[in-house]
Amino acid sequence: MKNYVSPVILDNEELAEGVYASGSGDGCWTLTIKRFDQAPEVGMDCYVVHFEATHNATDNHSSNSQIFVFNFSADVEFNDEKTSSVDLYAGDGTSTLKVKRNNFGNPTGEFVGISDLYVKCKDSSVSCYGGYVICEKIYK
Ligand SMILES: [Zn+2]
Numbered sequence: 001m002k003n004y005v006s007p008v009i010l011d012n013e014e015l016a017e018g019v020y021a022s023g024s025g026d027g028c029w030t031l032t033i034k035r036f037d038q039a040p041e042v043g044m045d046c047y048v049v050h051f052e053a054t055h056n057a058t059d060n061h062s063s064n065s066q067i068f069v070f071n072f073s074a075d076v077e078f079n080d081e082k083t084s085s086v087d088l089y090a091g092d093g094t095s096t097l098k099v100k101r102n103n104f105g106n107p108t109g110e111f112v113g114i115s116d117l118y119v120k121c122k123d124s125s126v127s128c129y130g131g132y133v134i135c136e137k138i139y140k
Helices: none
Strands: 029-038 045-058 062-072 086-089 097-102 108-118 127-136
Touching: 029 062, 029 086, 029 127, 045 127, 062 108, 097 108
Parallel strands: none
Antiparallel strands: 029 045, 045 108, 062 097, 062 127, 086 097
16 A cells, blocks of 8 residues: 655646745735726727735745736636736636736735736636735745
8 A cells, every 4th residue: 555645736847946836825925806807998808807916925035926826717818918017827718827927026015916917708707716826935
């Protein structure tokens, strides 16, 4: 009989060493969806996510970059032309979209407000649920 081995949570094998997936319970970043609106000026099937995130690390690490993970009720496509604050990271065309922000965040009190995450969706009743943030931690 094999010994039980605890599962190791790896969000993405491409993540560099020292990067840890912070699930919803980990808590160095809190993510809040402020609004999820239709954006008919972009296209009838276009939507924009307004969200805020705050970094408060209890172990005083800084955040070198952030991956924001959003869950939608339907498959969405990232709109690269309209979105400038974050880059596509993974999940384009699925209901779990991951976008990356390559900006430094201080250990505590770092606030990020983004209102230009545009997605395309064929389902007119689509909604955006909260997600979580993967923090690339730096310890000094
Ligand atoms: Zn962090």
